[in-house]
Amino acid sequence: MKSISLLRTPRSLITIALVILCVVFVGIVKWRTLAVHSDASEAQQISENESKRKFHERLGRGVGRIHLATNSDSLEDVRMSVNATADFIFERSNLKMSAETRQRLTEAEKKTLKGKTPRLSLDDLIDTLTETVVEQAKTLSDQEIDQAANTFQTTSSGEVISRADGRWGPITKDEFVRQMRSARDWAQRGEIALLESVRPLVKKEVDTCVDNLSEGLPDHFGRIREEGVSPIQATLIAYSVAADDPLDGSSSDTAEQIVKHRIETRQVKGSRRGSHKPYGSEGDLFSSPAHLLLDKSATKRLLDKYEGGKR
Amino acid sequence: MRLKTKILLILVLFLVSFNGKCLKKIFSGSSSSNSCSSTCVVGERYSIMYLDGCSRDLQGQSCLAGFLNFPRDCNGGCSVRIVRERSFGFFFTIDPSGADLNNLPSSVIASGQGIDATYGPPRVDYYNGDGFFVGTAYATSVANDGSWLVASLPNLSEAYSGTFTLQIVNKNADGDYVDFLGSGTVNCWGRDRPDSDGDGWYDDEDCFSLDPTRWYCDAGGGGEGGGGCVNEICPVEGPVY
Numbered sequence: 227m228k229s230i231s232l233l234r235t236p237r238s239l240i241t242i243a244l245v246i247l248c249v250v251f252v253g254i255v256k257w258r259t260l261a262v263h264s265d266a267s268e269a270q271q272i273s274e275n276e277s278k279r280k281f282h283e284r285l286g287r288g289v290g291r292i293h294l295a296t297n298s299d300s301l302e303d304v305r306m307s308v309n310a311t312a313d314f315i316f317e318r319s320n321l322k323m324s325a326e327t328r329q330r331l332t333e334a335e336k337k338t339l340k341g342k343t344p345r346l347s348l349d350d351l352i353d354t355l356t357e358t359v360v361e362q363a364k365t366l367s368d369q370e371i372d373q374a375a376n377t378f379q380t381t382s383s384g385e386v387i388s389r390a391d392g393r394w395g396p397i398t399k400d401e402f403v404r405q406m407r408s409a410r411d412w413a414q415r416g417e418i419a420l421l422e423s424v425r426p427l428v429k430k431e432v433d434t435c436v437d438n439l440s441e442g443l444p445d446h447f448g449r450i451r452e453e454g455v456s457p458i459q460a461t462l463i464a465y466s467v468a469a470d471d472p473l474d475g476s477s478s479d480t481a482e483q484i485v486k487h488r489i490e491t492r493q494v495k496g497s498r499r500g501s502h503k504p505y506g507s508e509g510d511l512f513s514s515p516a517h518l519l520l521d522k523s524a525t526k527r528l529l530d531k532y533e534g535g536k537r
Numbered sequence: 538m539r540l541k542t543k544i545l546l547i548l549v550l551f552l553v554s555f556n557g558k559c560l561k562k563i564f565s566g567s568s569s570s571n572s573c574s575s576t577c578v579v580g581e582r583y584s585i586m587y588l589d590g591c592s593r594d595l596q597g598q599s600c601l602a603g604f605l606n607f608p609r610d611c612n613g614g615c616s617v618r619i620v621r622e623r624s625f626g627f628f629f630t631i632d633p634s635g636a637d638l639n640n641l642p643s644s645v646i647a648s649g650q651g652i653d654a655t656y657g658p659p660r661v662d663y664y665n666g667d668g669f670f671v672g673t674a675y676a677t678s679v680a681n682d683g684s685w686l687v688a689s690l691p692n693l694s695e696a697y698s699g700t701f702t703l704q705i706v707n708k709n710a711d712g713d714y715v716d717f718l719g720s721g722t723v724n725c726w727g728r729d730r731p732d733s734d735g736d737g738w739y740d741d742e743d744c745f746s747l748d749p750t751r752w753y754c755d756a757g758g759g760g761e762g763g764g765g766c767v768n769e770i771c772p773v774e775g776p777v778y
Contacts, residue, residue, distance in 0.1 A: 316775065319775070320775030320776075321775055321776055321777075321778055322774075322775050322776070322777045322778070323777075323778060324777045324778065327778060381572075381598075381601070381606040381607070382585075382595050382598060382606070382607050382608060383572030383573065383606045383607050383608040383609075384572065384608065385572065385606050387601065391601070392599070392601025392602050393602060394602075395601065395602040395604070396601055396602070396604070396606050398572075484668060485664075485666075485667065485668030485702075486668065487668070488664070488667070488668030488669055488670075489664050489668050489670075489702060489704060489720075490582065490596075490597035491596060491597040491598075492596045492597060492662070492670045493668070493669055493670060494669060494670050495665075495667070495669040501773075501775075502742070503775075506775070507775075507776070517775075517776035517778070520778050521776065521777075521778050522777065522778055524778065525778050
C-alpha cells in the first residue's frame with residue numbers, strides 16, 4: 227500500500243513518465259536502426275550486383291577479347307590464340323612470352339584441344355602453381371628477395387602490399403625480407419610445412435580467379451571446374467595469380483583507371499616509377515614481382531604437366 | 538540537482554550518443570613499426586593531415602585490411618589528423634572547355650552542384666592528361682545556389698597539351714578540404730609533349746630520345762643512353778618467360 231501511495235506523488239509520476247519516454251525512444255531508435263540496416267543491405271546488394279555486372283563487362287573487354295581456339299580450329303588459329311594471349315599479358319604487365327614458350331604452348335594447346343593430352347584439373351593446376359612458388363623460393367638470392375620487396379606496391383609509409391586490395395595486409399619491408407628468407411630456407415630443406423602453408427593461399431587465389439572468369443565469361447571459361455583448363459587458360463590463370471591482375475578492361479579502360487587512381491591519390495609526376503603498364507613490376511595499377519613467379523622455368527613446369535611431367 | 542533535471546540530462550546525453558557520428562579522428566602517439574598506423578573502415582578513403590607543419594599531407598589513402606598506414610612526420614612522430622573523405626561524383630562543365638596553353642584565360646567557370654563556400658573558398662585541383670597533379674587554385678567567387686564557381690589557374694607554364702581534369706573540393710566545418718564534389722575537363726593545346734625521334738616514347742621517358750629504334754634504358758649498344766628521361770621513370774625492357 228505504501229508503494230502504491232508513493233507512485234501517486236507528482237515527483238514519482240514524472241519519473242515514471244520519463245522512464246516510459248526513454249523506453250519508447252530506445253524502441254524507436256532500434257526499429258529505425260533495423261529499418262535503416264534493412265534498406266542499407268538492400269542498397270548494398272543492388273550496388274554489389276551492379277559492380278559485378280560492370281566487372282563482367284570489363285572482363286569481356288579484357289581477357290574476353292582473346293579468341294580461344296576450339297578443337298575444330300587449325301594449328302594457325304591456335305598459334306593466333308597463343309599470340310593474342312602473349313600480347314594481352316605483355317600489354318598489361320611488360321612480361322614477354324619467348325618464342326620457345328609460344329611454340330610449346332601452341333603445340334600443347336593443339337594436343338589438348340584434339341584430346342591427345344588431357345586438360346589439367348584445377349587441383350592439378352593449384353598443385354603445379356604451389357610447387358612453382360616453392361621451387362622459385364628455393365632459388366631466390368638475397369638480392370632477388372630485396373628486389374621483390376622493392377617491387378611490390380607499397381603504402382604511403384613504405385609497407386609492402388602483396389595483393390592489390392591489401393587482403394593479406396601490409397607488412398614492413400624488413401618483415402617481408404625476413405619471411406621470404408625463412409621461406410627460402412624451408413624450401414631448401416624440403417620442409418613439407420611450406421608446401422602445406424602455401425597451397426591454401428594459392429588455392430584461394432586460383433578459386434577467386436576461376437569464379438570470376440567462369441561467371442563473367444561462361445563461353446570461354448564456364449566449364450573449367452568440371453572439364454579442367456587448357457594450356458592457354460592455365461597460362462592466363464597463372465599470370466592473373468602472379469600479377470594479381472583481374473584480367474578485366476581494355477587498354478583504354480586500364481588507362482582511364484590509372485588516371486583516376488593518380489587523381490584520387492593526387493600523384494605528382496616522378497613520385498614513383500612506372501612501367502607504362504598497369505600490372506607487373508612497376509605497374510601503374512598494382513606493382514608486383516610477377517616475373518619471379520611467371521618465368522621460363524615456371525611455364526616449362528606448367529607445360530610439362532600436360533605431358534605427364536616429362537621433358 | 539533535481540531528479541527530473543538529472544534524468545533529462547541523461548536523456549540528452551543518450552540522444553547525442555546515438556546520433557553522433559565520428560568522422561574525424563586525431564591520432565597521436567607512436568607506433569611499433571617505422572611508420573604510423575590507425576584503424577579505419579575498409580572501402581573508405583582518408584586524408585592524413587600532418588600537424589608538424591613540415592610533412593606533406595596525404596590524400597586518397599585507402600583503408601587496407603582495416604588499417605591505415607602512413608609515414609611518420611618530420612619529427613619521427615605520428616601527430617596527424619585523419620579525416621574520412623567524402624566523394625559525391627558530381628559532373629562539372631568547365632568554361633572555357635578548351636584553352637591554348639600559350640594564351641590561357643585568367644579564370645575558368647566550373648558549373649555543377651553542391652559548391653559551398655560557407656567554411657572557405659572551394660579548392661580546384663588541376664590534373665594533366667596523364668592524371669598527374671599540376672597545381673591548385675581557389676574559387677574567387679561562388680554562386681549562392683552552389684551551381685558555379687570562378688577560379689583562377691595555377692602555373693601551367695610547364696604543362697603539355699592534353700585533357701586536363703579539374704577537381705572541385707569543398708572545405709568542411711573543420712577547415713579540411715575533404716568533400717570531393719566531382720570534376721570536369723578542359724582540353725588544352727599549343728604545347729605538345731616532345732617526341733624528337735617520333736618513336737612513340739616521349740623525350741622525358743625515352744632513354745634514346747634521338748634514336749627511333751631504341752627507347753628502353755637497358756637496350757644496350759652504347760649510344761646516347763639516358764636520353765631526356767628522368768632516371769626514376771625510365772622504362773626498362775620487360776622480363777621474358
